[in-house]
Amino acid sequence: DGGITQSPKYLFRKEGQNVTLSCEQNLNHDAMYWYRQDPGQGLRLIYYSQIVNDFQKGDIAEGYSVSREKKESFPLTVTSAQKNPTAFYLCASSPPGQPYNEQFFGPGTRLTVL
Amino acid sequence: AQTVTQSQPEMSVQEAETVTLSCTYDTSESDYYLFWYKQPPSRQMILVIRQEAYKQQNATENRFSVNFQKAAKSFSLKISDSQLGDAAMYFCAYRSAWKSSGDKLTFGTGTRLAVRP
Numbered sequence: 001d002g003g004i005t006q007s008p009k010y011l012f013r014k015e016g017q018n019v020t021l022s023c024e025q026n027l028n029h030d031a032m033y034w035y036r037q038d039p040g041q042g043l044r045l046i047y048y049s050q051i052v053n054d055f056q057k058g059d060i061a062e063g064y065s066v067s068r069e070k071k072e073s074f075p076l077t078v079t080s081a082q083k084n085p086t087a088f089y090l091c092a093s094s095p096p097g098q099p100y101n102e103q104f105f106g107p108g109t110r111l112t113v114l
Numbered sequence: 115a116q117t118v119t120q121s122q123p124e125m126s127v128q129e130a131e132t133v134t135l136s137c138t139y140d141t142s143e144s145d146y147y148l149f150w151y152k153q154p155p156s157r158q159m160i161l162v163i164r165q166e167a168y169k170q171q172n173a174t175e176n177r178f179s180v181n182f183q184k185a186a187k188s189f190s191l192k193i194s195d196s197q198l199g200d201a202a203m204y205f206c207a208y209r210s211a212w213k214s215s216g217d218k219l220t221f222g223t224g225t226r227l228a229v230r231p
Contacts, residue, residue: 031217033218033219035221040123040223041223042118042120042205042221042222042223042224043205043219043221044221045218045219045220048217048218050217058218088157090159092159094217102149102161102164103161103219105158105159105160107156107157107158108157108158
């Protein structure tokens with residue numbers, strides 16, 4: 001079955017530690033995205049990548065880093081510089097072509113900083 | 115920068131009745147796309163319906179339809195014959211038609227819909 005997988009589903013981190021969230025897709029989509037979801041704030045874009053080996057900052061990139069070495073994978077690292085990392089993180093992908101195409105979302109990772 | 119506003123944090127509807135969720139947006143662009151996404155308790159985001167700004171005809175998907183008013187920058191979602199499975203968080207989203215924008219989605223803050231049996 002084609003889709004987007006995110007792991008782990010729940011992640012706990014101590015303050016001062018970096019942590020990496022995994023996002024893999026087998027939909028052959030070129031573009032991939034990372035969003036952060038906080039209560040009452042909707043989804044906010046962290047980083048996006050339209051092609052392998054290229055990515056751009058979104059609206060709230062500070063304290064985060066990404067890589068796009070393979071088309072299928074777009075991992076997100078939450079660094080110790082992120083002041084308030086506790087949130088729900090969603091990965092998405094979209095096929096090439098018209099921007100009318102929908103973004104497909106993964107099931108999300110809930111990150112909690114202890 | 116574009117902004118999307120959903121002014122109703124919570125809504126409630128009786129099963130089998132009709133409910134309308136509001137969304138307004140601010141943009142200086144003439145060509146763009148609008149979406150409604152549903153997020154049930156599982157937190158999986160699901161596309162409900164989409165609208166191209168250059169199309170005057172309102173989009174319809176089964177029990178879901180939109181009222182797109184381009185001049186007023188309004189994009190409301192109407193759910194007819196509401197079902198218990200419609201209970202979820204609903205997000206309105208905007209996407210520029212310009213490739214230089216990176217196909218990013220700008221989301222509203224969401225409306226939580228409860229369905230009363």
